[in-house]
Amino acid sequence: QVTLRESGPALVKPTQTLTLTCTFSGFSLSTSGMCVSWIRQPPGKALEWLARIDWDDDKYYSTSLKTRLTISKDTSKNQVVLTMTNMDPVDTATYYCARIDDSSGQYYFDYWGQGTLVTVSS
């Protein structure tokens, strides 16, 4: 059974750095084809893809946010960590982590965490 769960602060101040952790089970990020992405959703708005890390430690970032994002993994702990620097109120959103199994060559998010709401406010 695949599960993912996001954790991190519910409130951060402007200019601070956000650190979110995705803890997962039911698969290994050392298995070929496995990837974990972060996606966010501002209140009442659409989904936005942020970053992805693959089983071979390849990392990819949204073009518009790449200067502020860092993704990493700890395979032994089954965790993926996302940091976002210089937080702004417009970054207020629910942040999700989700799994991609790219063994089929199709990149879709088949399992999602429940999401964690991050509010940016002073």
Added chain:
Amino acid sequence: DIQMTQSPSSLSASVGDRVTITCRASQSISSYLNWYQQKPGKAPKLLIYAASSLQSGVPSRFSGSGSGTDFTLTISSLQPEDFATYYCQQSYSTPQITFGQGTRLEIK
């Protein structure tokens, strides 16, 4: 980035209706198109991948079609639990994945 445009943005329908939601890509994406359902306060749920493949466990009243730039999600007979927001997502330009703006399906 490839832009994904859904229509309509919102839709009112009744239980038992047949509903179609459209997603258009700003350039050809072959069949690299996926559909998700999201209910309030919940994470999105994968319904359809590769334009027309039904995810395991998803009811057969959901179907997807299309290729190139134009895609549709069809619900053949709306059930009460289908009222939600639906998103399309392209993976042609992986890793730069993009979503549509969503279609909110409401009860008439």
